Amino acid sequence: MSGNIYIDIDHVSKRYQRGYAIQDITLRFESGRLNLLVGANGSGKTTLLKCIMGLLHYEGAIKRHPGKIGYAPEEYVMPQFMTAMGFLRSIGRVKKADIATINTLLMRKFELLDLLSVAGKPIGQLSNGMRQKVNLIQAMIHQPEILLFDEPLSALDQTCQEIVIQWLKEEAKRKLVVVSTHYPERYKIRNRVTYEIVSGRLKQNGLD
Incomplete structure (x- = not known):
């Protein structure tokens, strides 16, 4: 950069x-x-x-x-019925990120933050810590400069x-x-x- x-x-x-x-x-x-x-x-x-x-x-x-700018608030309201992976992919599309780039980035961040085992679980079933990890990832899914x-x-x-x-x-x-x-x-x-x-x-x- x-x-x-x-x-x-x-x-x-x-x-x-x-x-x-x-x-x-x-x-x-x-x-x-x-x-x-x-x-x-x-x-x-x-x-x-x-x-x-x-x-x-x-x-x-x-x-x-x-x-581009990304923001992770202290409390981020997410749809409880969506899976962690599905939600983040949808956020990436809304932010106009490349699909292939989204998938590569998500796999890397899910592994880094130990989220792979819950990738297919509804957000409503995740612990507070797991939801916070999803919050952090959504802020940078579109690879912002800020x-x-x-x-x-x-x-x-x-x-x-x-x-x-x-x-x-x-x-x-x-x-x-x-x-x-x-x-x-x-x-x-x-x-x-x-x-x-x-x-x-x-x-x-x-x-x-």
Whole structure:
């Protein structure tokens, strides 16, 4: 992947009736490193990711690399009757990914995340951890240049957490990867940049 992939966030705020969820956030995410967005529950991390995705109206400006983007929210609602493999293939088609590429990628990720044994099971029969793995895969099925993950380690056991962290580390070498978490200590990666949000405001900008 050539060139610098970026997201520029310029004085972005999101206000609800009860007040600001995020206020006057200015920062820049770049490729070639793992971008950690940290903060307590309710600090505004998820709101910022939704603004980047265009899921919320906001004040300010967000500019980004014009390539494809993938998003794994903390909670992803999936059709309970569909199988894991069938659901992901349908997502790939919706995102206009090549069928052969989808099948190759799915087999590789199902093996990596130990999902092969449940590939044909309805999503409604999967554990929370298995559903989270499906969530992570749907975000990158179309091979986007930008990946946003909201608490990607949620519901995963220790072994799988380590696998996912290593996977994110490799993806961040070539793509722009943003991870929202309130457990930054789990990401023991040398090439990372940390942005901390406290009560809707950016407290720490790009320091690690």
